[in-house]
């Protein structure tokens with residue numbers, strides 16, 4: 001049977017038969033590969049620990065009829081610090097779920113994305129990293145690679161540079177932020193307008209945008225200056241990670257204040273919904289994160 005080597009991160013798995021597992025691997029060499037780990041569900045089996053989600057292994061695979069079979073596995077990294085922290089582990093699983101959702105588009109640049117995912121998981125294990133912020137950086141790095149990053153610097157309608165005084169709503173379907181004067185010009189204010197707290201998630205309102213002479217309703221999410229700044233800063237950090245292929249050694253994230261925490265929640269919601277929209281499906285790990 002012909003064999004081939006792979007270096008891969010486990011990004012998904014399901015049970016097969018009595019004792020086997022099918023593992024979804026994101027490999028440096030070929031992007032997504034599904035392979036069978038024989039006996040992985042038998043207690044005490046050598047492969048069982050290595051077949052856990054988010055583990056990184058050097059593998060040897062044998063060509064199978066439908067799925068290839070893992071014949072050798074050498075552990076490179078287990079990210080053990082994630083396994084004692086449910087919140088961090090769930091964020092790691094979210095990164096894996098996003099990887100699976102966009103795997104086809106990531107195939108071409110798989111070696112680069114493998115390193116990126118590895119770097120983000122490693123950073124997630126460090127206690128001074130802030131998982132919610134890190135998740136935004138991962139999302140924005142991913143969106144950049146996919147060529148789908150939302151427009152945060154100029155208004156999606158009039159193309160004027162945005163400032164903290166001019167931002168109004170994030171319009172997911174148009175992939176960016178609409179300025180106040182465009183929102184006033186084209187938008188219809190919803191019933192909740194004016195009753196909204198200064199910080200934190202605001203209710204969505206319906207916005208009727210006049211595009212190419214046609215009126216069609218689009219839903220927008222209010223964005224506060226703080227939420228906008230978080231998104232812009234996360235973009236800048238994501239770009240730095242993309243340019244340097246990893247995180248600078250001395251980076252120390254500052255603990256967010258209560259106000260920043262609620263803005264972070266709002267900013268994350270915007271990106272999560274945007275990504276789910278692009279993926280065309282709900283991310284299950286987000287439900288788990290929500291329940292923590």
Ligand SMILES: [Zn+2]
Nearest residue numbers: 155158179182
């Ligand atoms: Zn505008």
